[in-house]
Amino acid sequence: MLPLIDQIELDKNEVQVVITAPSRELAEQIYQVAKQIVAFAPSEIRIAKFVGGTDKQKQLEQLQHQQPQLAIGTPGRMLDMANEGALLIHKSKAFVVDEADMTLDLGFLPEVDQIASKFSESIQMLVFSATVPEKLRPFLKKYLTRPIIEEIKPKTLLSETIENWLISTKGKDREQLIYQLLTLGEPYLAVVFANTKEYVDEITEFLQNQGLKVAKIHGGIASRERKRVMRQIQHLDYQYVVATDLAARGIDIEGISHVINAELPRDLDFFIHRVGRTGRNQLQGTAITLYDPSDERAIDELEKRGIVFEPKEIKNGEVIATYDRNRRKKTRETHGRIRPQDDWLC
Known part of the structure; x- marks a missing residue:
C-alpha cells in the first residue's frame, strides 16, 4: 500500500487510488492500516471508507463537498x-x-467488473488472491494485459509452528468434544470454525450453556454488531470465538492459539485459511480438525496436497496420540493382503 499512497498527488482534489475488499471487516482493516500510514505524510491525504450498513446519505453529502x-x-x-x-x-x-478469490466466492465479482470498466485503459490494476480459480480467469484476462505475476510460495503449506491434529468424532457427541478440547488446556484465544450461520449459532449456544463466554461471527449478524464483537475479540474480552469462514479470510485477529474445525470446509482451499489463523509470528499454535467416516475422501485430498495430520484422541481427560486412520490400508500395502481371520491383528 505504501507505494500507492506515495504516488498520490496532494494538490489534486480527486480520487487517485481505489481499493475493494469483499467484506466490511476487511475494508475496515485496510482503512485502519492506511490511516496509520498517512499519519506520517507531510501533508494531509484524504481517505474515505465506503461499506454497506453505513449512512449512505451522509456519504453522498460529504462527497459533494470533497472527494477522497x-x-x-x-x-x-x-x-x-x-x-x-x-x-x-x-x-x-x-x-x-x-482477496479476489473470496470476492468471486461471495458473488461480488460482477460489481468489481463494473467498477473496473469505469477506469481509463492506463489504470494500474493490482489483484491479490490466495488462489486463482478458473472462474476468476476471464476477469483477469479482460483487464490485465501482459500482467506481471508474482507468486509467493511458502516453504510449507502450514507453518512449522502449528501442531495439526486430526480427531475422529465416530460414536461421540461433536459439540461435547469441542467443549472438552476448549477446556482441557487453557487457550489464549481459540476460534471454532463451522460452515453455516445456523451451525455457528448452535455451537455457540451449546458452549454458552456450559458456562463459557463465547463470541460468534457470521454474515447474518448486523455490520455494527460484528464490528463491536471484532473489537472486543481484539481486546481479548473473549477467549472463545465461533465463526464461519468470513473470519478466516484476511481478517487479522492476533494471538489465536487454537483453531478447531468443527467440520471440514466445503471448499478445501479454506482449510489453509482457517488453520493459518494460528501459529503466526513464530508463536506455537494448535489446529484441530474433527472428522467422521464421511470425511475420509476430503482428508485424503488434503493429504495429497501435502497436509500432514497427527491423529489424536481424548482418553481419561487427556489428548493422546492414536492410531493412523489408514493403518490397515498401509499394512496391506506393505505386507500384502491380510487374511480375514488375521484382520484382528491390525
Whole structure:
C-alpha cells in the first residue's frame, strides 16, 4: 500500500487510488492500516471508507463537498456511489482488488467488473488472491494485459509452528468434544470454525450453556454488531470465538492459539485459511480438525496436497496420540493382503 499512497498527488482534489475488499471487516482493516500510514505524510491525504450498513446519505453529502484521494470499500457500496455520480473514480491511477478469490466466492465479482470498466485503459490494476480459480480467469484476462505475476510460495503449506491434529468424532457427541478440547488446556484465544450461520449459532449456544463466554461471527449478524464483537475479540474480552469462514479470510485477529474445525470446509482451499489463523509470528499454535467416516475422501485430498495430520484422541481427560486412520490400508500395502481371520491383528 505504501507505494500507492506515495504516488498520490496532494494538490489534486480527486480520487487517485481505489481499493475493494469483499467484506466490511476487511475494508475496515485496510482503512485502519492506511490511516496509520498517512499519519506520517507531510501533508494531509484524504481517505474515505465506503461499506454497506453505513449512512449512505451522509456519504453522498460529504462527497459533494470533497472527494477522497484514496477510496476503500466493499464492491457493492463503491459501485453504488460511483453510479450515483457522487464518487468520481474515473481519473484514478490505481485500482486494487484485494482477496479476489473470496470476492468471486461471495458473488461480488460482477460489481468489481463494473467498477473496473469505469477506469481509463492506463489504470494500474493490482489483484491479490490466495488462489486463482478458473472462474476468476476471464476477469483477469479482460483487464490485465501482459500482467506481471508474482507468486509467493511458502516453504510449507502450514507453518512449522502449528501442531495439526486430526480427531475422529465416530460414536461421540461433536459439540461435547469441542467443549472438552476448549477446556482441557487453557487457550489464549481459540476460534471454532463451522460452515453455516445456523451451525455457528448452535455451537455457540451449546458452549454458552456450559458456562463459557463465547463470541460468534457470521454474515447474518448486523455490520455494527460484528464490528463491536471484532473489537472486543481484539481486546481479548473473549477467549472463545465461533465463526464461519468470513473470519478466516484476511481478517487479522492476533494471538489465536487454537483453531478447531468443527467440520471440514466445503471448499478445501479454506482449510489453509482457517488453520493459518494460528501459529503466526513464530508463536506455537494448535489446529484441530474433527472428522467422521464421511470425511475420509476430503482428508485424503488434503493429504495429497501435502497436509500432514497427527491423529489424536481424548482418553481419561487427556489428548493422546492414536492410531493412523489408514493403518490397515498401509499394512496391506506393505505386507500384502491380510487374511480375514488375521484382520484382528491390525
